[in-house]
Amino acid sequence: MRDSKPQVDSHQPLDRLREILLSEDREALQRIEQILENREALSERVSPIVEEHLEFLRQNFPKEFREVVDRQIDVKLKDSQDEILNVIYPVLGRMIRKYITHQFQMLKENIDRQIKKTFSRQGIFGIFRRRKSSEEILSEADPMHIEEVYLIQRDSGLLLGIASQQQTMDQDAVAGMFTAIKAFVEDAFRREQEELASIEYENYKIFIQNFPAYYLAVAISGSVSAKEKDQLASRLLRFAEEEVLQLPSEVTDTVRTGFSQKLEHWFFTDKT
Amino acid sequence: MISKKIILTGSFGVGKxxxxxxxxxxxxxxxxxxxxxxxxxxxVIEIDGKELSLLIWDIAGEVSQDKVPNSYFLGASGIVFVFDLTRPSTYKNIANEIKYLQEIGDPNSIIKVVANKSDLVDEEKINEVAAEIQRPWDVITSAKTGENVQELFRELGRELIDAAE
Known part of the structure; x- marks a missing residue:
């Protein structure tokens, strides 16, 4: 005889129990899922927390992270000494030059004032009309003329750029010889902190402006007054500041052409 | 075309x-x-279709390398140390001289040791020098006959191009 007892699923009570126990959790999970999937709802919940943290950072960043940031800056500065020096050197040079020029101008004005005061008491007028200095007369008779400008890598003496109004001998060899002469003179006199600033022969002068990784050598003919020399130095510093921001690791034709065009533009066109 | 600085150094009278x-x-x-x-x-030389401009500094010879101003070696991609096969005084201290050049030169610079004046010595003398020298030479040359001179600079140029790439 067949057993007529109905079949009972043994899982049913367990499922029921699970439903009773977990229904609240499931609803909560569903709500969380809805929030997570809905960008606006999520933003509404998270934004205040993020904002709170940002505000905390704004208020406390220097205190909390100063040490780490300082350490990072120290490392970065140490690793990039040459690059930083290249960038600030022309700026510093200009500032120092400006300061010295200003101080000299003040000194000159003081002297002028003193002379005027002293001699006015004695009633001597007219004989101190301004006369041209010998330097100015010379400069007018034989004006300064820039013949060539070289941009040279400091250590190797490799030519980085050249602008010239005349055809000289091999300009690479000239750049190399300038560097060799500079090295020889600086080494011979053991002046570690000082550098060769000019070379002169007869009416021809080579004016040198030194920078940490390179130098500019300007060949000049004619008489150069102190004022013209000062103006030239300022222009060289401005050129360095604006055009020689970074030196390439390899000296190629492309590098040289680029710098040569810049030198031409700065020293042989109307740029002032 | 890239440009490189090469220094020719060694004792006086070795033929730099x-x-x-x-x-x-x-x-x-x-x-x-x-x-x-x-x-x-x-x-300017051409190596495998690439042009290379070699700026060569021929510096005054000194008995010892520490007498040469250090600044001459700055920025040099290649250093050619020359000695005279006929004068032991120019190579007797070669190991120290090369060590000194490695210390003061750029760490990446290539150093070539050149035994010059091969036209003045025979095979036997060359073997004798080879046996007593502290550091073997890279190339044996004669500036008089031109033996291996172009080859020396071409080989150096090739290595400089490889290093730059």
Missing amino acids: TSLFNQFIYNRFDDKYLTTIGVKVNKK
Whole structure:
């Protein structure tokens, strides 16, 4: 005889129990899922927390992270000494030059004032009309003329750029010889902190402006007054500041052409 | 075209200027004129279709390398140390001289040791020098006959191009 007892699923009570126990959790999970999937709802919940943290950072960043940031800056500065020096050197040079020029101008004005005061008491007028200095007369008779400008890598003496109004001998060899002469003179006199600033022969002068990784050598003919020399130095510093921001690791034709065009533009066109 | 600085160094009278003249101008002069300071000149060579401009500094010879101003070696991609096969005094201290050049030169610069004046010695003498020298030479040359002079600079140029790539 067949057993007529109905079949009972043994899982049913367990499922029921699970439903009773977990229904609240499931609803909560569903709500969380809805929030997570809905960008606006999520933003509404998270934004205040993020904002709170940002505000905390704004208020406390220097205190909390100063040490780490300082350490990072120290490392970065140490690793990039040459690059930083290249960038600030022309700026510093200009500032120092400006300061010295200003101080000299003040000194000159003081002297002028003193002379005027002293001699006015004695009633001597007219004989101190301004006369041209010998330097100015010379400069007018034989004006300064820039013949060539070289941009040279400091250590190797490799030519980085050249602008010239005349055809000289091999300009690479000239750049190399300038560097060799500079090295020889600086080494011979053991002046570690000082550098060769000019070379002169007869009416021809080579004016040198030194920078940490390179130098500019300007060949000049004619008489150069102190004022013209000062103006030239300022222009060289401005050129360095604006055009020689970074030196390439390899000296190629492309590098040289680029710098040569810049030198031409700065020293042989109307740029002032 | 890339440009590289090469230094020719070694004791006085070993033939640096003769190597320089032979390489740049293909000429040799028997008269000995000591170099004062430095002479710089350039030669462009072509290696595997690539042009290389070699700026060569022929510096005054000194008995010892520490007498040469250090600043001459700054920025040099290649250093050619020349000695004279006929004068032991020019190579007897070669290991220390090369060590010194490695210390003061750029860490990446390539150093070549050159045994010059091969035209003045025979095979037996060359073997004798090879047995006693502390550091083997890279190339044996004669600035007078031109033996291996172009090859020396071409090989150095090839290594410089490889290093730059």
